Amino acid sequence: MKRTLQPRTRQAGPLFAVGAVALIAATYGLARLGYGLFLPAFSTAFTLSPTVGGLLASGTSVLYCAAALAGFRYAPSRPRLMTLLAGTTAALGSAGIAAAQSTLLFSGAVLVAGVGAGFASPALVELVQRNTADEDQKKLQSVVNSGTGFGVVTAGILALGFGTSWRLAWVLIAVITLAAMIGVLRADTSKDLSASDRSSNDAGQPPRALTARTLRRPVTAAFIFGTGSAAVWVHGRTLLENQGGLPSAVTAGAWIALGLGGAAAVLAAPWLARHRTRTTWRVTVLAVAAATGAFAAAPHLAALSFTASALFGLAYTSATSVLIIWAGRVSTSSAAGTSVLFTSLVLGQSAGSALTGALIDAGGFGPAFLSAAVVCAVGALGFAPRGEQR
Known part of the structure; x- marks a missing residue:
């Protein structure tokens, strides 16, 4: 554009x-x-x-x-x-x-x-x-x-x-x-x-090119991604402590590992800049799906929990960077586009938090986290950017 x-x-x-x-x-x-x-x-x-x-x-x-x-x-x-x-x-x-x-x-x-x-x-x-x-x-x-x-x-x-x-x-x-x-x-x-x-x-007006048509796909993708990623953000430590029996100090350490993974996303910046947004979106969101599923696989194993946390942090932060790049492709203003996509992301997380909580109450942590992983996979494969955007 x-x-x-x-x-x-x-x-x-x-x-x-x-x-x-x-x-x-x-x-x-x-x-x-x-x-x-x-x-x-x-x-x-x-x-x-x-x-x-x-x-x-x-x-x-x-x-x-x-x-x-x-x-x-x-x-x-x-x-x-x-x-x-x-x-x-x-x-x-x-x-x-x-x-x-x-x-x-x-x-x-x-x-x-x-x-x-x-x-x-x-x-x-x-x-x-x-x-x-x-x-x-x-x-x-x-x-x-x-x-x-x-x-x-x-x-x-x-x-x-x-x-x-x-x-x-x-x-x-x-x-x-x-x-x-x-x-x-x-x-x-x-x-x-x-x-x-x-x-x-300095015109002080939102970009006119930011229309419902251009935003429909990225807004939907951001919302679905937020819905699926909420499981780890909101219920991840509870899963590790209640289901896995890990002490709070260990789960706090897992969250430090998550943060280190997110910080490591700085190393992925050149790769994100070189490749098409269609590719980077699919890879990063599928990695979030894999990390979410890994959380539920064996929450009593600290080593696996730390690895899943680090992968989640790296993939989630990289995926939000892809959203920023995607916003610049569908809008004359990356700032305005990012505002809309991040708002959709947070709304998806709010919905995902409630839905995951209800699934945990109904069937336990395992099915709830696997469902969240599936939601992320749907967002990755079904709502990736179209075309040959770089």
């Missing part, structure tokens, strides 16, 4: 890439996904019931979608503002979690902390476009997206290292988030471009 005119690109230095990776790590892996890792400690401190804990997780997903839709509207023309919102909401929410003395204040802080991730992806997709030469953009988009894995690793280390001192851990998360945001904004070279250079992006 032919793109609209883009502003003159200036190559940003390594600080921009490091800051962008760190901001994704902070907003996704720490401020948003860190909630689940710290949930046992939170439940003790605030006497959270499983129902309340689940409602908070659902609430963060709803607000994530709202922020992502705001990114659809404004990230193409105001990426620095969206970056500022991403960092400040995640940092303020994290600081609020650290300071909260009541369940009400804690719940509000969790919701605020989870909003930042919704702003971050579309903002950074746009800033990468503005700060990177055309031939390097797909590679750097994948590198930045791998930040989620680094964040999950850091969250796991903090959960193990701080234990009952979880408030200090969340102070550190707030500081890391602010530092990453400042690093991105300082290293962004597009802020120095003239108004005429940016005029094509």
Whole structure:
């Protein structure tokens, strides 16, 4: 698809890439996904019931979608503002979690902390476009997206290292988030471009080429992928502990392995950039399906659980990078397209969480996880990108 005119690109230095990776790590892996890792400690401190804990997780997903839709509207023309919102909401929410003395204040802080991730992806997709030469953009988009894995690793280390001192851990998360945001904004070279250079992006309107027809296939694929991948994200640790009998320290280690796999997706960036999206989508989502099935195969074997976790993290993060690349192929604005596809992904995860939970209650973990694996396989084979896109 032919793109609209883009502003003159200036190559940003390594600080921009490091800051962008760190901001994704902070907003996704720490401020948003860190909630689940710290949930046992939170439940003790605030006497959270499983129902309340689940409602908070659902609430963060709803607000994530709202922020992502705001990114659809404004990230193409105001990426620095969206970056500022991403960092400040995640940092303020994290600081609020650290300071909260009541369940009400804690719940509000969790919701605020989870909003930042919704702003971050579309903002950074746009800033990468503005700060990177055309031939390097797909590679750097994948590198930045791998930040989620680094964040999950850091969250796991903090959960193990701080234990009952979880408030200090969340102070550190707030500081890391602010530092990453400042690093991105300082290293962004597009802020120095003239108004005429940016005029094509400053119209303030969503791209007209982003239609239901062009988005139907990728939106469906993202939703199905989210539905299938939710089993591991939401119920994976419960499977390993309840079905496999593994101690919580070991399951936390498995989540660190998952994060390391996600961080390793940075090594897959050149491969993702070289190959067709049709190929990369099928390979990465089928790998998620295989890892999901492996979780249920022998949850009592720590070595297999660690391997499955690492494969899941690598494949899942790479698949979301493919979604970013795919968004750039169906839209004149990768930022707006990414907002829509990631919103569909999160909505699919919300549906998948509930469906997997119901299947676990009805037939146990094994059938539920195998069903999730099948759903991922359907998304990989039945809804891959069409054509010869690169």
